[in-house]
Amino acid sequence: NAGVTQTPKFRVLKTGQSMTLLCAQDMNHEYMYWYRQDPGMGLRLIHYSVGEGTTAKGEVPDGYNVSRLKKQNFLLGLESAAPSQTSVYFCASSYHNRGGVSNQPQHFGDGTRLSIL
Amino acid sequence: AQSVTQLGSHVSVSEGALVLLRCNYSSSVPPYLFWYVQYPNQGLQLLLKYTSAATLVKGINGFEAEFKKSETSFHLTKPSAHMSDAAEYFCAVSGPSGTYKYIFGTGTRLKVLA
Numbered sequence: 001n002a003g004v005t006q007t008p009k010f011r012v013l014k015t016g017q018s019m020t021l022l023c024a025q026d027m028n029h030e031y032m033y034w035y036r037q038d039p040g041m042g043l044r045l046i047h048y049s050v051g052e053g054t055t056a057k058g059e060v061p062d063g064y065n066v067s068r069l070k071k072q073n074f075l076l077g078l079e080s081a082a083p084s085q086t087s088v089y090f091c092a093s094s095y096h097n098r099g100g101v102s103n104q105p106q107h108f109g110d111g112t113r114l115s116i117l
Numbered sequence: 118a119q120s121v122t123q124l125g126s127h128v129s130v131s132e133g134a135l136v137l138l139r140c141n142y143s144s145s146v147p148p149y150l151f152w153y154v155q156y157p158n159q160g161l162q163l164l165l166k167y168t169s170a171a172t173l174v175k176g177i178n179g180f181e182a183e184f185k186k187s188e189t190s191f192h193l194t195k196p197s198a199h200m201s202d203a204a205e206y207f208c209a210v211s212g213p214s215g216t217y218k219y220i221f222g223t224g225t226r227l228k229v230l231a
């Protein structure tokens with residue numbers, strides 16, 4: 001059982017380049033999330049999705065776009081990479097939260113380490 | 118609004134000593150609380166969760182946490198530290214109802230000294 005798989009694991013980009021990070025989960029989870037992790041700042045939510053075809057903005061959405069065309073996949077796009085987007089990106093998924101309250105634990109991938117030069 | 122504060126970004130303990138990692142939360146409704154562990158170059162793994170069934174929650178690897186409503190705390194403890202416990206630990210609280218979000222603390226890096 002793979003759980004949450006992130007592709008690629010490492011990437012170096014030049015300023016202005018674009019790329020897409022892929023997240024795939026095999027647990028039939030409804031909810032999926034993209035976070036970025038920076039030293040001393042914990043995890044900050046970029047975008048999330050509560051179901052196929054739906055996405056919503058998180059805490060730090062600027063400069064990123066997402067799509068969830070299939071339930072098992074959640075894509076994070078950088079249209080024009082900037083050095084400030086150098087970070088470690090984590091995808092997570094969880095079961096449906098009853099009553100709209102986040103009472104289910106999240107399952108995380110191993111991260112994508114992205115450097116923007 | 119929900120928030121989480123982890124006191125101490127770095128904690129050092131000797132092998133065999135008590136581990137105590139502090140987490141205080143702010144929530145307008147009864148919260149759901151989680152502790153996660155992150156080993157180098159890995160994602161976060163669930164240690165334990167509080168969902169109102171019992172105030173003392175036991176997790177994996179010998180860790181436990183006690184929910185104290187009067188102190189708005191959910192501190193993580195382990196009676197005897199092992200070298201393999203060296204990692205970063207994150208406390209998280211469920212976000213406002215209907216938002217489907219989780220609020221994470223900034224993390225505490227635990228160092229275990231031989």
